[in-house]
Amino acid sequence: MLHIFYKHLFGKDTAMKLINYSLKVGKKKLLENVNISFDKKYINHILGSNGAGKSSFAKTCVGMLEFEGKIEENQEAILIGSSSNIPAEFTLDDVIKLLKKKFEAQKIMGLYDLLKLNKVSKNLQIKKMSDGQKQKIKLLAFLSADPKVIILDEFTNALDKNSSIDLYEFLMEYKKTHEAVIINITHNLSDLEYMEGKYYYINNLEITEIASKDEIVAMYIRGE
Template identity: 30%
Template sequence: MVIQTQDLNFYFGKQPVVKSLSLQVPEGSIFGFLGPNGAGKTTTIKLLLSLLQIQEGSIHIFGQELQSNRIKILSQVGSLIEQPAIYAHLTGKENLINRARLLQVPANRANDMLALVHLNDAAHKKAGNYSLGMKQRLGIALAMLADPKLLILDEPTNGLDPNGIIEIRELLVKLTKEHNKTVFVSSHLLAEIERMATHVGIINDGAMMFQGSIQDLENLSQPVVQVETTETADAANYLKSQGYEITHVTDTYLTLPFSSKEDTAAINASLHHNGHKVYSIGKIQKDLEELFLNITQKA
């Protein structure tokens, strides 16, 4: 695991902000760290970057304990927390060259990073005149200058227009697939994480509610059979008498747990046999956004 935390706790005064948090971030993954605003995402990220002192628990990055190997570990980590730290009066390229000097990396890395984030055409424009999406891409370029193994990003698509969001998403996927990076990215938007992440952790009120692959998350979304029919209450009672479990009933449709296509066909035939008109019947997968809300509301 590139990142591994064990029973991480953090308090502001007596208020717990991170609660017994145990993270496992696989190498080469895009790990989406999801949670509502105020869930503890930024505090966790600041702990991972030693911007806050660990109070309880442990953090291992690249298999090494963070507190005792901080300088060595963080030299292999690039980050973008909230707004990118750029000089508005300098051009995009000048910002990169200036940071390269501080990091003692070759200045020609600036050109490579501009190409990576598709800012070649804006290299000589003042960074203060960049759009928000361009500033975020410049921030990622700055984070990538020293060729880190791990990139930690706090809500990099926040406030971006749809085109800007797509650009960041495509860039992060490229970093893992073509440049062998591990990306840890926080967000409060499941739809964005779902489109790019391989793994996900869901945090709420400082506690980890779910952790696993995107496929693991999708597997939690149990499919149902939705039946649009006449007299749904009567239809539901009839199906119950035939041994079926009814999970939801409205004026226009009812739902049952999905088991197989054959069972769905049998439900259809049974309703027809009992005199109910079936206008539609089919398998429905619970929306992941709804699942996310259900998970976070358990806290």
């Protein structure tokens, strides 16, 4: 069965807001009293060192981890990671048929075209697809729900350059016609090169907005 992780949340505007947000995993405090907003007009890139709390933060947004404080966001959030939970024996055609039982066919096929999935045989099994093709299938499945908050967690991890560029181009086109907050949690600096947006850094229990791409890249390289 194809599982799509999403959570209905609260909030009337289109920004996603953290209000007095704190996160602790086990005995380790990761974030404390964070107050910040992520705007739908941009792709919001979040960087930080390993163990800073990036992926744990993502999980709190879809109800997979508990936190203190409040997250205000519009309607629903989904989390898309680098691994796939689509059954390996499924074909592209299987996925499309399953999605059409839950979502609008026109919306599904619009995404299908935008992802250029016509280049993939509908009879090809997931297990025989390239990593880039698998990510496209996953985007098709998750985005068919028309989520208002999209959280990408290392979604270009292990992809080759051409596959990554395909996904960058898709997301930039998708953003032109969909009103969604997109948060991209990454350590892949190419994400920032190909997708302009806003930049945030997790460090010292805080999420801080950074003024420029060059500045956040320098911080990341220095390991701050």
